[in-house]
Amino acid sequence: MPTNQPPVVRVSRLSKHFGAHAVVQDVSFELAAGETLVLLGPSGCGKTTLLKMLNRLIEPDAGTVEINGQDVLAQRPELLRRGIGYVIQQVGLLPHYTVAENIAVVPRLLGHAPAAIADRTAALLTRLHLPPARFAGQLPHQLSGGQQQRVGLARALAADPPIVLLDEPFGALDPLTRASIRREFRELEELRSKTMVLVTHDVTEAFELADRILLLDAGRMQQLGTPRELLFRPANDFVRRFFAAERLALQLRTLTLEDVFGETPRWNTAGANCRTPDNFNTQTTVNEALEALTSTDTAPSALPFTVAELMAAFGQALQREEDAWKR
Amino acid sequence: METLSALLTFWREQAGKLGEQTLQHIGLTAVSLLLAVLLGVPVGLWLSRRPRWAPAVLGLAGVLQTVPSIALLGFLIPLLGIGPKPAIFALFLYSLLPIIRNTLAGIQGVAPAVVEAARGLGLTDGQVLHRVELPLALPVLMAGIRTATVINVGVATLAAYVAAGGLGEFIFGGIALNNPAMILAGALPAAGLALLFDAALGAVQRLSARRLGRVGVGLLVALPLLGALYLLPRASGKLLAGFSPEFVGRADGLPSLTKTYGLTRLPSVVLAPALVYEAARNANVDVIDGYSTDGRIRAYNLRVLRDDRHVFPPYYAVPVVRPALLREHPELASVLALLDGQISDSVMTNLNYRADYLHQSPQAIAEGFLRRRGLWRAPRPAGTSAPVVRLGSKIFAEQYILAEMYAALIRGNTMLAVQTKTGLGGTTICFEALRDGAIDMYPEYTGTGLLVLLQPTPAVVDSLGGRPDAVLHYVRREFRRRYRLEWLAPLGFNNTYALLMRQRQAQQLGIESVSDLGKYLRD
Numbered sequence: 001m002p003t004n005q006p007p008v009v010r011v012s013r014l015s016k017h018f019g020a021h022a023v024v025q026d027v028s029f030e031l032a033a034g035e036t037l038v039l040l041g042p043s044g045c046g047k048t049t050l051l052k053m054l055n056r057l058i059e060p061d062a063g064t065v066e067i068n069g070q071d072v073l074a075q076r077p078e079l080l081r082r083g084i085g086y087v088i089q090q091v092g093l094l095p096h097y098t099v100a101e102n103i104a105v106v107p108r109l110l111g112h113a114p115a116a117i118a119d120r121t122a123a124l125l126t127r128l129h130l131p132p133a134r135f136a137g138q139l140p141h142q143l144s145g146g147q148q149q150r151v152g153l154a155r156a157l158a159a160d161p162p163i164v165l166l167d168e169p170f171g172a173l174d175p176l177t178r179a180s181i182r183r184e185f186r187e188l189e190e191l192r193s194k195t196m197v198l199v200t201h202d203v204t205e206a207f208e209l210a211d212r213i214l215l216l217d218a219g220r221m222q223q224l225g226t227p228r229e230l231l232f233r234p235a236n237d238f239v240r241r242f243f244a245a246e247r248l249a250l251q252l253r254t255l256t257l258e259d260v261f262g263e264t265p266r267w268n269t270a271g272a273n274c275r276t277p278d279n280f281n282t283q284t285t286v287n288e289a290l291e292a293l294t295s296t297d298t299a300p301s302a303l304p305f306t307v308a309e310l311m312a313a314f315g316q317a318l319q320r321e322e323d324a325w326k327r
Numbered sequence: 328m329e330t331l332s333a334l335l336t337f338w339r340e341q342a343g344k345l346g347e348q349t350l351q352h353i354g355l356t357a358v359s360l361l362l363a364v365l366l367g368v369p370v371g372l373w374l375s376r377r378p379r380w381a382p383a384v385l386g387l388a389g390v391l392q393t394v395p396s397i398a399l400l401g402f403l404i405p406l407l408g409i410g411p412k413p414a415i416f417a418l419f420l421y422s423l424l425p426i427i428r429n430t431l432a433g434i435q436g437v438a439p440a441v442v443e444a445a446r447g448l449g450l451t452d453g454q455v456l457h458r459v460e461l462p463l464a465l466p467v468l469m470a471g472i473r474t475a476t477v478i479n480v481g482v483a484t485l486a487a488y489v490a491a492g493g494l495g496e497f498i499f500g501g502i503a504l505n506n507p508a509m510i511l512a513g514a515l516p517a518a519g520l521a522l523l524f525d526a527a528l529g530a531v532q533r534l535s536a537r538r539l540g541r542v543g544v545g546l547l548v549a550l551p552l553l554g555a556l557y558l559l560p561r562a563s564g565k566l567l568a569g570f571s572p573e574f575v576g577r578a579d580g581l582p583s584l585t586k587t588y589g590l591t592r593l594p595s596v597v598l599a600p601a602l603v604y605e606a607a608r609n610a611n612v613d614v615i616d617g618y619s620t621d622g623r624i625r626a627y628n629l630r631v632l633r634d635d636r637h638v639f640p641p642y643y644a645v646p647v648v649r650p651a652l653l654r655e656h657p658e659l660a661s662v663l664a665l666l667d668g669q670i671s672d673s674v675m676t677n678l679n680y681r682a683d684y685l686h687q688s689p690q691a692i693a694e695g696f697l698r699r700r701g702l703w704r705a706p707r708p709a710g711t712s713a714p715v716v717r718l719g720s721k722i723f724a725e726q727y728i729l730a731e732m733y734a735a736l737i738r739g740n741t742m743l744a745v746q747t748k749t750g751l752g753g754t755t756i757c758f759e760a761l762r763d764g765a766i767d768m769y770p771e772y773t774g775t776g777l778l779v780l781l782q783p784t785p786a787v788v789d790s791l792g793g794r795p796d797a798v799l800h801y802v803r804r805e806f807r808r809r810y811r812l813e814w815l816a817p818l819g820f821n822n823t824y825a826l827l828m829r830q831r832q833a834q835q836l837g838i839e840s841v842s843d844l845g846k847y848l849r850d
Contacts, residue, residue, distance in 0.1 A: 081449035090440030093441070095441065
């Protein structure tokens with residue numbers, strides 16, 4: 001985590017009540033440039049409210065939000081929002097605007113030159129696998145759900161904001177589309193440098209996308225940390241229970257080959273006749289390795305370790321994490 | 328088929344008027360619609376921001392909607408007088424509900440996610456309204472305007488009742504004269520306008536949201552222009568007349584008056600019979616038609632212009648009896664004759680005034696009159712077996728008063744019992760009751776006897792030339808011959824059509840007769 005730079009987002013002691021109901025209570029966190037924070041928790045835990053307080057769609061009752069060191073309350077809300085990308089689950093494309101016009105909304109508000117806007121729109125559409133020639137002139141209702149969400153993403157990124165807020169961006173999509181868009185999302189060059197806050201209740205999604213996760217329950221912070229910290233160093237019972245159902249799947253996705261085989265992995269020193277699949281490295285997760293090992297088009301003899309060896313090492317690694325936690 | 332050719336003839340003859348009325352009709356609809364849009368859309372938008380108020384405001388607009396249109400105009404006349412103001416205001420009130428409701432529904436129908444996304448992108452509240460909510464609400468909003476327009480085209484026919492013009496003038500004239508061709512002459516164009524507007528706005532509504540925006544702005548510009556049609560210069564003159572639809576249409580009304588006196592430069596508006604007197608009193612108009620013994624002539628200080636060329640047929644009041652009554656009770660003849668020639672126009676006007684404006688009972692008015700004339704006798708006690716004289720009357724104050732006078736005279740001067748059967752409706756009901764022997768007598772008017780009951784050929788009517796004696800002589804002879812009914816002697820007053828002006832204005836202009844009026848208008 002780069003610490004020499006000031007935080008891009010600083011939230012301190014943020015609280016919000018709706019009537020007598022405390023939706024967000026005393027939440028604080030800081031976000032460095034380029035970091036992705038996932039707000040995770042069960043439905044009604046206050047994560048969406050917390051997100052909307054960042055761009056002032058909801059005003060806090062107490063506490064402050066600073067973006068780039070400036071209190072958001074000191075800025076006109078619309079000007080603040082134009083500098084922050086915003087993606088929501090229902091997409092919310094303007095139904096009477098074409099795809100291109102939807103994407104151009106913020107750049108136009110910011111007074112960008114029409115030619116520049118057109119170039120940018122075409123570039124974004126291309127990168128999101130929506131050929132501009134075909135899609136730019138279409139109206140939102142002509143698009144599939146996945147296509148709409150891609151346009152929503154393009155719209156949020158159109159003015160190249162340094163910060164992007166995403167409220168369950170993949171929540172309305174079917175599992176297959178969701179997985180493919182999530183992959184695209186992760187691989188999108190455009191997003192690498194962004195500071196992002198993403199709301200979800202999907203644990204797998206959180207683990208896949210987060211640098212850090214802020215787990216909320218009933219408006220209160222339960223734990224803020226990396227996925228690995230939440231999984232192996234749960235701060236309380238709630239955190240532990242929250243991941244219990246998918247514990248094994250998450251562990252498989254979290255631990256890497258480096259974690260299970262050590263700094264100098266065994267397969268590197270194996271015999272010369274043993275080829276390593278190109279995509280295997282120290283950061284490959286156990287889950288990915290397992291998928292490769294069990295897929296039918298890879299010859300078993302060509303692999304540096306067997307499933308049994310991998311699982312044994314995985315078990316030992318889990319034991320190590322467990323012990324470290326108990327100590 | 329006959330009606331159709333009559334209709335075409337009517338349209339051909341009245342083409343100018345038809346065009347004028349159609350333009351007025353469109354103008355009235357457009358102006359009221361414009362006002363309703365200017366108020367209704369902002370109110371609808373406001374309600375969309377404060378939904379708590381929606382039930383109250385929509386409820387109020389809904390209540391306005393349920394007030395029958397005639398009643399609404401009636402409420403508005405004391406406040407706004409007659410003319411375009413109450414008509415436009417009433418139409419405006421009727422348009423409010425659909426416009427407010429559809430504006431609200433349209434805004435509420437915009438997906439919350441779209442609004443949230445728009446705000447999240449950094450659109451200001453104003454931009455969200457203009458670029459997102461209004462364009463998306465426009466189809467529903469336009470549907471409301473369409474509903475309001477169709478309602479307005481229909482209700483605007485009633486504008487003719489308050490002298491605001493429009494196609495209702497033909498319709499109500501036709502109803503008053505029982506002339507189907509004339510009704511259709513106004514009703515068909517009105518229905519056509521409604522269909523036309525409905526189709527046009529329906530087509531607009533189906534446009535895509537983005538083009539709808541432009542067309543909507545165009546409509547907003549077009550409405551005042553259409554409304555201006557109403558302001559097109561109408562014929563103007565020194566004086567303005569306000570006539571009831573029947574008077575304008577019937578042959579012995581305005582047409583013959585215009586021909587005989589040459590009242591060509593008297594522009595006129597049409598309004599409900601009940602309102603013409605009010606209109607004259609409030610100086611909305613200067614000349615009206617009325618009945619020469621109406622109580623309001625005195626109440627509103629109006630002057631009856633003398634019909635010096637006898638255009639209006641004489642309507643002298645005369646008791647009509649079954650001859651059997653006089654044969655069986657010969658003493659009645661002299662008793663009934665007590666009122667002969669006793670009641671002049673002004674006396675009858677006065678008596679009507681007491682009934683209509685002082686709300687005295689007909690019985691009390693009759694007694695007061697008889698006392699002043701020294702004709703009053705306390706009723707004699709009639710035995711239970713005494714023969715009964717049954718007196719009838721039509722259903723208005725003058726007839727009630729006359730019936731009560733005869734009743735009092737019979738009770739005071741004979742041993743006969745009296746039964747009054749007042750309120751027998753119109754002329755034909757009274758007449759049939761008399762022929763059947765259900766009543767023994769009722770007061771009738773010579774002109775009514777001639778034109779409504781006998782209905783002679785125009786040649787006969789012309790030969791009588793509107794001379795009171797000749798008409799009485801004719802109806803008396805024909806009633807004897809055809810129905811064996813007897814017209815007694817006239818009471819003295821002539822309740823005929825009359826032109827009326829405000830006393831003060833007539834005096835200033837030196838107008839006493841209709842000829843004076845014609846001369847004044849020509850000079």
